[in-house]
């Protein structure tokens with residue numbers, strides 16, 4: 167490891183203090199950007215040569231050097247230390263060591279301020295694609311399970327009180343809707359991330375005759391940023407990405423919360439495979455839904471990442487400030503955490519079975535068909551408010567007699583309202599209640615099946 171002069175040594179009379187090097191160094195986390203950094207440098211060098219700013223000979227030397235550095239780094243070779251400050255300086259120093267003078271021309275018409283913006287944008291584009299693939303896999307799993315559970319009726323809840331019977335498939339598809347929106351949000355964030363920042367240089371652009379569109383083309387971008395000051399100050403795409411990640415994590419976390427409840431003895435709705443649970447070090451009987459709990463916990467971390475980045479931005483004077491170096495750890499953390507949470511959740515879901523009998527028994531209790539009973543009366547011409555009151559009295563009667571609605575005879579119903587006919591008994595059967603909700607967005611088997619078909623078509627286009 168050669169300790170070289172700093173690029174700014176010309177103006178300085180003293181070497182950087184060791185403590186300062188350690189404190190300012192970002193290599194421990196930004197070294198993961200090396201592929202993007204090298205890719206960006208290659209395009210930049212090619213553009214410089216094309217524009218006649220550097221010679222073709224220098225370009226060849228630079229590209230050759232960068233290629234060999236890339237190959238070595240891919241093999242895990244490390245040739246830098248904390249005196250290098252960041253990944254940009256580390257690679258540039260190594261390039262100069264390998265190819266000499268020509269290496270010193272790479273940073274022409276460029277600053278680390280536009281360079282880091284490019285590296286992070288390139289990284290984020292890849293990351294968004296990986297996360298989108300995980301979301302797709304999760305949606306596919308949810309749809310698969312929804313198709314298998316089309317006959318499973320569960321109690322739907324509000325206020326965690328039994329509310330109305332729904333299909334388990336309907337519940338699962340609720341999450342599909344959330345994850346479809348997440349996928350859309352990430353795709354939208356991708357558009358604003360896919361804008362090429364190089365050429366803004368430190369903040370004001372450069373007087374050298376660069377061609378930014380050319381660099382963009384070489385890197386696969388279709389547009390370039392439009393204001394050099396904004397370019398080096400902008401971290402919107404990072405904040406936006408972490409927000410999208412936070413909301414996606416919130417969706418996962420809500421499902422996890424239900425799974426934690428459902429896998430308890432009290433609910434008994436779901437059994438997570440042993441392979442996706444953990445035991446207790448003291449209580450031999452325990453089987454804990456730790457994955458679900460950890461995802462719920464990690465969601466809080468992602469929220470923290472979002473707040474960290476937003477707070478970082480709020481008081482910064484224009485344009486680049488070193489504070490911005492602090493954007494990377496929360497960004498990487500949010501991306502890594504969400505990606506791994508999505509993957510493990512999908513696996514866990516594929517290895518979870520649902521107890522249809524328990525769910526059905528639970529759906530029968532709690533007077534969950536009371537609304538359907540009121541709708542029955544509405545169909546017979548009773549105003550809804552009055553129907554609501556009549557059914558309320560029936561529920562109170564049942565509570566007094568320790569009966570369920572299903573146990574009442576047609577004759578008993580009749581004593582509450584003349585509009586009750588013997589067919590009422592059929593009308594409040596669970597299947598009947600569920601299948602009556604046929605309007606778009608409802609839980610009727612037919613409607614749910616229809617929605618599954620539409621989602622499957624969307625997935626084909628994904």
Ligand code: ARG
Nearest residue numbers: 192252278279282488490491
């Ligand atoms: N490591 C820096 C960052 O992450 C790169 C840009 C540094 N620019 C500077 N002028 N110190 O933001």
